[in-house]
Amino acid sequence: MKKSILKAFAENGILADPEAVDAISQSSEAMKCVDVILRDENRPLVLTKSDVDNYLTCEPKMRPLAQTKPVIKEGEVPSLELASSRGAEKGEDIKILKDITGESTCVGNVIDFAKLFNDRFSALKKILVRRRELSGLATIAKAKKVRRDIKFIGIVNDVRTTKNGHTMLDLEDEEDKIQVLLMKGSKSIDTFVKDEVVGVVGSFSKDGEIVVAKEIVRPEVPMNSGMTPNGSDSIVAFVSDIHVGSAEFLGKEWDRFISWLNKDPVAKDVRYIVVPGDLVDGIGIYPDQEDELVIEDVYAQYTELARLMKGIPERIKIVMMPGNHDAVRLAEPQPALPESITKMFDARTRFVGNPCYMEIEGRTILAYHGRSMDDFISGIHALSYNDPAEIMREMLRRRHMAPIYGERTAIAPEQKDYLVIDQVPNIFVTGHVHACAVAEYRGIKLINASAWQSQTSFQRMHNQIPDPAKVPMVNLGTGEVWVEDFSS
Ligand SMILES: [Fe+2]
Structure with a gap:
């Protein structure tokens, strides 16, 4: 062999x-x-x-x-070796592989931010150095001394368009900076965002001032042929952005979903529900939100959510994470909801941070609420709220869920960058944009898990048209993905 x-x-x-x-x-x-x-x-x-x-x-x-199956404690971050060696077992419980909850170290000073970006750079560099296109790469400082065909890795400090229509990148590594020019018409010219990490293959200009790029290399995910059948017949349902407390909450549609879970023959195999954030509508999240609330106390919103979740059959285990409407710090990574809220829910409900890597019956699931989609849409013209799967592809290409710092997504200065996609998941799920999308990228299932709220005035103002009351489902055994529609 x-x-x-x-x-x-x-x-x-x-x-x-x-x-x-x-x-x-x-x-x-x-x-x-x-x-x-x-x-x-x-x-x-x-x-x-x-x-x-x-x-x-x-x-x-x-x-x-x-x-054989190793013993992994809850909350422990396994190495890839451990993750790869855990086989699929029917009925196996949910394992949390990576999550900020209980691990936060930041106090929010400048040194913490430096540590965060150093960690991001080194985590993504580890992925990039293994790329064939970058074999023989140097640091920026060494590349400047060599002054011929060069390869290096840098974090994007700035992106701008020159008066001649070319793209100029300011790149930085641990010790030096460099300017990189991408000629007009180069592929991927419109897709750079600040604070992403890229590899550059290029050569110095005649005056030796800048590097002219021949190729930009992104960290990327490896190609694989998807979820090979593993014998499980369990279904995981993805239910996002419930927004309890909002006047736009879709109660009738929710009841239809609960009734389906309790009665439909297909639903008997639904054993897990993952909720990627915005469990309740919260308070003071956007201007004049109070005019659109039917429950104006955030604790009362969670109490009502707990009542609604009781309608879900007891056999189904539930994982809930916060989003930007929930009652934890806004800065990502967000920890799980506090005990004052989690105690309202029954024992089959697990509360995790945002983002969270988890494993269910041998499948690795990366769940992220998706706040950074707002920044991707502002930063890359081709992206829109109607196509969240394409934004998720951009995240996977960069191996980062929220690279852009200083825009709408608040980032907490943790010493470790929890938003790096350091493990390749089988399923990547987001919410936030209230769209329903199922797609695939290099064997990874991409899901944006709809919402349970009709269009708000804020969304109307931003021309965001939701696609609510849909539930994407994945059969963990076969990898089959489909959407159950409860909108009518
Ligand atoms: Fe939402």
Whole structure:
């Protein structure tokens, strides 16, 4: 088997560590794994065991046969090796893999912000250095000394258009800065946002003042063929932006959903509900919001939410995270709701932070409320509220959920950047824009989980048309995705 693996790699010019070859040969479908790697145009220059583990994480059926399930404490952040070795088990409980709750260290000073951006840079650099296009890269300072064809990584400090219509990027790494010019007509010219981390392949201009880019390399997610069947028949339903307390809350539609959960034959396999934020409407979130509230006390809003959730059959486990309307700090990453609120809910409800990596029956789910979508839409002309899946693709390409600092998304200066997408999930779910979207990107299921609120005056002002009362569902065994419609 090892010979066949090495032969396939050699024929395709791939270098692989012996440990990587061992890991592939021990997987249940070794040659399928090789095929997935060969088809991935973003595969690393030198394949390590960690890379193989990453491919295997996305392909549960290819996991090593001999591995046994390790014990992982709740709240512990597992390594990729651990994450990849946990098989799917029907009825297995929900595991929280990564979440800020209880881990916050920030006091909000300048040093904390420096630590946050250093952590972001080094986390994304780790992903970028493995890209073939960047083999032989240097730091910016070294690149300036070499003064010929160069490759380096930088965080985008500024993006602007020159008077001739070219794009100029100001990039910075741990010790130096550089200006990079992208000629008019280059691909991806309109897609840069501040504070994202990119790799540059280019050469210095004749006067040696700036670098002219030949290629911009994004961290990206590896290609994989999606969720391979794992024998589970459990369904996870994604129910976002409930907005209890709002006069626009869709009570009749909610009741229809609850009735479906209790009576429909399909619903008997719904074992999990994940709610990615905006559980209640909150108070003072936007101008004149009080005119559109039927419950004006935030605790009373959560009390009503707890009553509504009681209609969900007891067999269903629920995971709830906050959004920008909920009663925790606005700055991301947001911790879970406080005990004064969580105690209103029954024991099958888990409260997590925003964002949160979790694992349910062997599938890795990344849930993020999605506030940064506002900033992506302002920063990149081609994006809109009507197509949240495209914004989610932009997040995955950058391996970051909220790169832009200083706009509408408040960012807390934690020492670690919890918004980096350091593990490749099977399912990526967001809410916030009140749209219903299901799509796929490189084998990852993308879901924007609708809402339970009709259009507010604030949304009317911003030309945002919601698509409420829809529930995207994923069969955790087959990976099938569909939407149940409760709007009429
Ligand atoms: Fe919302």
